[in-house]
Amino acid sequence: MAHLEIQLIAMLVAVACSIPGTFLVLRKMTMVTDAITHTILLGIVLGFLVVQNVHSPILSISAVAMGVVTVWAIEMFTKTKQLSSDAAIGIVFPFLFSLAILLISRYTSSIHLDIDSVLLGELAFAPFHRLRLFGVDIGPLSMYTMGAIVLVNLTLVLLFFKEIKLAIFSPEIAILFGFSPTLLFYGLMTSVSLTTVGAFEAVGAILVIAFIVGPPLSAYLLTTDLKRMIWLSIGIGIWNAIIGYQFAIIFDVSIAGSMAVSTGITFMVIFCVTPKHGLLSGIYIKRQQLQKLACQTILTHVYYYGQQQTRHTANGVVSIERYIQLRQHIVRRALQQLINEGKLQCIDGYYELTIHGYETMTDY
Amino acid sequence: MNNLMYVLTDYTFHIVALGATLLGMMSGVIGSFAVLKKQSLIGDAIAHAALPGIAITFLLTQTKSNEFLLVGALVTGLLATVCMHTMKTYSKIEVESAMSLILSTFFGLGLVLLTYIQTIPNAHQAGLDRFIFGQAATLLQSDVLLIAIMAIVSMSVIILCWKELKLVTFDTIFAQSIGISPKTISLFLSVLIVLVSIVGLQTVGVILMSALLVAPGVAARQWTHKLETMVILAGIFGGVSGGIGTLVSSLMTKIPTGPSIVLSMGIIVLISIVFAPSRGVVWRLHHSRIQQRRLAQEHILGLLYELLCQQQRVFNRHNVASMLQMKVTTQAQLYDMLRELERLRKQGFVYCENDQWTLTKRGVEYVETLYSKEEQYGTP
Numbered sequence: 001m002a003h004l005e006i007q008l009i010a011m012l013v014a015v016a017c018s019i020p021g022t023f024l025v026l027r028k029m030t031m032v033t034d035a036i037t038h039t040i041l042l043g044i045v046l047g048f049l050v051v052q053n054v055h056s057p058i059l060s061i062s063a064v065a066m067g068v069v070t071v072w073a074i075e076m077f078t079k080t081k082q083l084s085s086d087a088a089i090g091i092v093f094p095f096l097f098s099l100a101i102l103l104i105s106r107y108t109s110s111i112h113l114d115i116d117s118v119l120l121g122e123l124a125f126a127p128f129h130r131l132r133l134f135g136v137d138i139g140p141l142s143m144y145t146m147g148a149i150v151l152v153n154l155t156l157v158l159l160f161f162k163e164i165k166l167a168i169f170s171p172e173i174a175i176l177f178g179f180s181p182t183l184l185f186y187g188l189m190t191s192v193s194l195t196t197v198g199a200f201e202a203v204g205a206i207l208v209i210a211f212i213v214g215p216p217l218s219a220y221l222l223t224t225d226l227k228r229m230i231w232l233s234i235g236i237g238i239w240n241a242i243i244g245y246q247f248a249i250i251f252d253v254s255i256a257g258s259m260a261v262s263t264g265i266t267f268m269v270i271f272c273v274t275p276k277h278g279l280l281s282g283i284y285i286k287r288q289q290l291q292k293l294a295c296q297t298i299l300t301h302v303y304y305y306g307q308q309q310t311r312h313t314a315n316g317v318v319s320i321e322r323y324i325q326l327r328q329h330i331v332r333r334a335l336q337q338l339i340n341e342g343k344l345q346c347i348d349g350y351y352e353l354t355i356h357g358y359e360t361m362t363d364y
Numbered sequence: 365m366n367n368l369m370y371v372l373t374d375y376t377f378h379i380v381a382l383g384a385t386l387l388g389m390m391s392g393v394i395g396s397f398a399v400l401k402k403q404s405l406i407g408d409a410i411a412h413a414a415l416p417g418i419a420i421t422f423l424l425t426q427t428k429s430n431e432f433l434l435v436g437a438l439v440t441g442l443l444a445t446v447c448m449h450t451m452k453t454y455s456k457i458e459v460e461s462a463m464s465l466i467l468s469t470f471f472g473l474g475l476v477l478l479t480y481i482q483t484i485p486n487a488h489q490a491g492l493d494r495f496i497f498g499q500a501a502t503l504l505q506s507d508v509l510l511i512a513i514m515a516i517v518s519m520s521v522i523i524l525c526w527k528e529l530k531l532v533t534f535d536t537i538f539a540q541s542i543g544i545s546p547k548t549i550s551l552f553l554s555v556l557i558v559l560v561s562i563v564g565l566q567t568v569g570v571i572l573m574s575a576l577l578v579a580p581g582v583a584a585r586q587w588t589h590k591l592e593t594m595v596i597l598a599g600i601f602g603g604v605s606g607g608i609g610t611l612v613s614s615l616m617t618k619i620p621t622g623p624s625i626v627l628s629m630g631i632i633v634l635i636s637i638v639f640a641p642s643r644g645v646v647w648r649l650h651h652s653r654i655q656q657r658r659l660a661q662e663h664i665l666g667l668l669y670e671l672l673c674q675q676q677r678v679f680n681r682h683n684v685a686s687m688l689q690m691k692v693t694t695q696a697q698l699y700d701m702l703r704e705l706e707r708l709r710k711q712g713f714v715y716c717e718n719d720q721w722t723l724t725k726r727g728v729e730y731v732e733t734l735y736s737k738e739e740q741y742g743t744p
Contacts, residue, residue: 030464031405038571082643083399083582086460090404091582094575095630098623106618206475210468217461254479260472267465271455282454 005140007245010259012146013199014237017211019153020192022230025216026168031086032071032189033212035093037196037205039070042100049107060197067193068186070096142202149198153191157230160184165226207256211237214263218270221277240266294326294334299343302351303361315350367615377614383508384606384625387567390515391560392580392602393522396595397553399581400533405460406445406554408574409467411561413444415474415570423481430507434562441558444470445551471570507566514563518556522595525552530591568622576602579629586640605629660704662734665713668723669731 024030043066047059070092077088157164167174167181174181192212199208219232243266244259251258272279301324305314313319324331335351338344343357353361391407398404414437421436422428444466451462522529531539532549539546557577564573584597609625638645692698705721708714713727723731 025461028458028460030461034405034408034464034467077637080637080645082586082637084402084404086402087399087404087578087582090408090574090578091630091633094572094579094626097571098575098626098630101620101623102627105620206468206471209464210472213461213464213468217457217465220457220461221455248476251476251480252483253477254472254475257472257475257479260468261476264465264469264472267469271451277455277457279450279454286454 003249005143006255007242009140009143009146009202010241010245010255011238012143012150013203013208014211014215014241015234016146016150016153016195017199017208018215018233018237019150019157019230020188020195021212021216022219022226022233023164023168023188024192024212025220026226029085030209030213030217031089032074033192033196033209035070035074035089036067036189036193037200037208038093039096039100040064040067040193040197040200040205042066042096042103043069043197045100045103045108049103063197064190064193066096067196068190071186071189071193142198145198146202149195153195156187156191160187164188203256203259207260210260210263211240214260214267215240218267221270221274236266290326290330291334291337294324294330295338297324297326298331298334298338299353299357299361302344302353303358306352312350315352317346317349317351320351374614377610379505379508380503380614380621381607381610383503383511384567384610384621385603386508386511386515386606387560387564388576388580388602388604388606388625388629389599390511390518390602391564391573391576392584392598392600393595394518394553394556394560395577395579395602396581396584396591396598397529397533398557398577399585400591401550401553403459404578404581405463405574406448407557407561407577409448409463410441410444410558411565411570411573412467412474413470414438414441414562414565416440416470416477419474419477419481423477430510430566434510434565437562437565438558440470441562442555445554445558503567511563514559518559521552521556525549529553533591568625572622572626575626575629579626579633580605583629583633583636586636586643601629601632605632657704657707660701661708661713664701664705664708665723665727665731665734668714668721669728672723672728 021030021033024033040063043063044059046066047056047062048054050062051058073092073096074085074088077083077092078085083091163174163179164184166177167179167184171181174184195212196205196208199211203211215233215235215237216229218236219229222232223229240263241259244262245255247253247262248255248258270278275281298320301320302315305311305323308314314323320335321328321331335344338357339346341356342354343360344351345354346352395404395407398406417436417438417440418433419436420440421433424436425432427433447466448459448462451457451466452459528539528544528549531542531544532546536546539549560577561573564576568576580598580602581594583601584594587597588594605628606625608628610621612628613619613621613624636644639647641647692701705714708727709716712724713730715722715724715727
C-alpha cells in the first residue's frame with residue numbers, strides 16, 4: 001500500500017512540475033527554478049521565526065512568497081543592466097540561501113529544522129503524514145496537497161492558455177492586445193513557487209528541478225506544438241517517476257535521486273535518437289553539410305585551375321589534397337562522390353571536370 | 365577585544381583564513397571570465413556534478429583522502445561540461461536548460477550513490493556529505509597547500525594565456541580569424557572553472573560555490589572598464605571577503621564559514637552596484653537627473669527665444685502658465701518646469717516681472733550659441 005502511495009505522490013509531483021516547466025523551458029529561464037528551490041528555505045526559516053511552529057501553514061505561505069521575491073530580486077538586478085540575468089541568479093540565490101543557513105544555525109538550533117530534508121527530500125517518509133477526515137484515515141497528506149496543486153496548475157493553464165501562449169512566443173503582440181506579459185510572468189513564477197513548495201516536502205528541491213526541466217525539455221525535442229508538448233512532458237514525467245521508483249526499490253537507494261537519474265537517462269535516450277533535433281541526426285546533418293561544402297569547393301577549385309598553367313599540380317591526383325583546406329578523409333570522400341556522380345574524371349594523373357561537371361558549375 | 369586577539373593568534377583560524385582567502389582570490393579571477401562570457405551559472409552546475417565523482421571514487425578506492433576524491437570530482441565535472449556542450453551544439457536546446465538538467469541529473473546520481481554507499485557494510489560514508497554544504501572549519505594544512513598550488517598554477521596559466529583569453533572573451537570571431545581556437549580556450553576556461561569549483565567544494569559546499577565565482581567578478585566590473593583592473597579587483601574582492609567571512613564566523617558563535625563568506629561577498633556586490641562611479645545606480649540616477657534638468661532648461665530657453673523672435677521685439681514678456689501648459693502633459697511636469705524657470709531666473713538667464721517672463725541678454729546669447737552649435741554639428 002505504501003509503495004502505491006509513494007508511487008502516486010511521485011507521479012502527481014511529476015505532473016504538477018511538468019506544466020509550469022513547459023513554459024519555463026520555452027522562455028529559457030529554467031535556472032530560475034534552481035534559485036527558487038534554494039531560496040524557499042529562507043521563506044520557511046523567516047516564517048518559522050515569526051510563528052515559532054514547524055507545522056504552521058504560515059511556513060508554506062512565506063516559502064511561496066519568498067520564491068516570488070527571489071524572482072523579483074533577480075529581475076531588479078537584471079533591470080539595472082549592469083549584470084546579465086545569469087549573473088543575477090548566481091548572486092541572488094546563494095546570498096539568500098546563506099542568509100537562511102545563518103538564521104538556522106544562529107536562532108533555530110533548539111528546533112529541528114533540517115536543511116538536508118529540504119534539499120534532498122525523503123519520499124519514503126511521505127506516507128507517514130496522514131490526512132484524517134472525521135477520524136477516518138483517507139491517505140497521505142502530500143497526495144492531497146500535490147493533487148490540489150496539479151488541479152490549480154491545470155486550471156490556470158486551461159483558463160489562460162491563449163494568453164500564456166502569446167506572452168511566451170510574442171510578448172510585444174501580447175502588450176498590444178492589452179494583457180501584460182509581466183503579470184503573466186509573475187503568475188507563472190507564483191505557480192512555479194507553489195509547485196516547488198508543495199513538492200519539496202515530498203521529494204526535495206533537487207528533484208523538483210529535474211522534474212521541472214527534464215520532461216519538458218525531452219518533449220521540446222519531440223514536438224513543436226505547445227499543447228502536445230505539455231501532454232508529452234506530463235507523460236514523460238510519469239514514466240520517469242515510475243522507472244525511478246522501481247530502480248530505487250531494487251537497489252535500495254534514494255528515491256528522489258534515482259528519479260532524477262531516470263529523468264536524465266530518458267532525456268539522453270530521446271536526445272540521441274529523436275529524428276529532427278537529436279544528437280545522431282545532428283551529427284548526420286553536420287556531416288552532410290561538410291560533404292556538400294567539400295564537393296562544391298573541389299568543383300570550384302578544379303574549374304578555376306583547369307584554365308591555369310598550374311593545373312597539373314593544382315589538380316593533380318596526389319597534390320590536390322594540399323590545395324583544399326579541409327581534412328584529408330573528407331576531401332577523399334568528396335572526390336570519390338564527385339567521380340561517382342560523373343562530375344569529375346581523372347585524366348593523365350590530374351582531375352578534370354566532365355561535361356556534366358561544367359554544367360553544374362555554370363549553374364551556380 | 366580579547367576575543368579578537370585570541371582568534372587572530374589561533375592556528376586553526378590562520379589555516380582556514382588562508383585557505384578561504386586564497387580560494388576567494390582564485391575564484392574571483394577565474395570567475396571574471398565566466399561573468400564576462402555570460403556563463404556565470406556554469407560553476408553551479410559543475411559543483412553539483414562533482415558529487416557523483418566523489419561518490420564513485422570513494423566506492424572504487426575506499427579512501428576519504430581529499431586528493432583522490434577531488435580527481436573523481438574533476439572527471440565528472442568535466443563530463444558535465446562536455447554533456448552541456450554537446451547538447452548545445454547538436455540540438456536547439458539552450459545552455460541554460462542544458463545546465464539545469466545536467467545539474468539535477470548529476471546531483472541525483474550523487475545522491476543515489478551516497479545512499480548506495482550507506483547500504484554497503486563496513487563503508488563509512490560519514491564525512492562525504494560535507495561536500496554538499498562544505499565545512500571550512502575542517503580545512504587542514506594539506507588542504508590549504510592544495511588550494512595554494514591550484515591558485516599558483518591557475519594564475520600562471522592565466523597570465524601566460526592572457527592575450528588569447530582576452531581576445532576570445534571579447535571578440536570570438538576575430539580571435540578565430542587570426543588563428544586562435546575559441547573552442548580550445550573555452551575548454552581551457554571550463555577546466556579552470558571545474559578546478560576551482562572542486563577545490564571550493566570543501567570550503568563552502570556545492571550550493572554556495574556559484575556565488576564565489578560570480579560575485580567578485582560582478583562587483584569588480586562595476587568599478588572599471590579594463591579587463592586587467594577588473595580581474596585584479598575581482599581577486600582582491602574575493603580574497604577580502606574570504607578573509608572577512610572567516611573572521612566573522614570565528615568571532616561570533618554559531619555562524620558557519622561558507623554562508624558568512626558568501627554574505628560578505630553579497631555586501632560587496634550590493635555596495636558596488638549601488639555606489640560605483642559611472643556604473644552605479646546612485647551615480648546614474650544623479651547623472652540622469654542632471655541631464656533631465658539641462659534638457660528642461662534648454663527647452664524653456666528655446667521656447668522663450670522663439671516667442672521673442674515671433675514678436676520681433678526684444679523685451680516682450682509672456683505669461684508663463686499659458687506658454688508652459690502647451691508643452692507639458694501632467695501637473696508634476698508643470699511643477700518641474702516652473703522650478704527650472706525659477707532656477708534660470710536665479711542664474712540670470714531669464715527675467716520676471718508680475719509673472720511675465722522673458723529672456724535676459726545673457727539668455728539670448730546662450731540660446732544663440734546653442735543654436736549655432738546645432739547648426740554646426742547638426743542636431744543629435
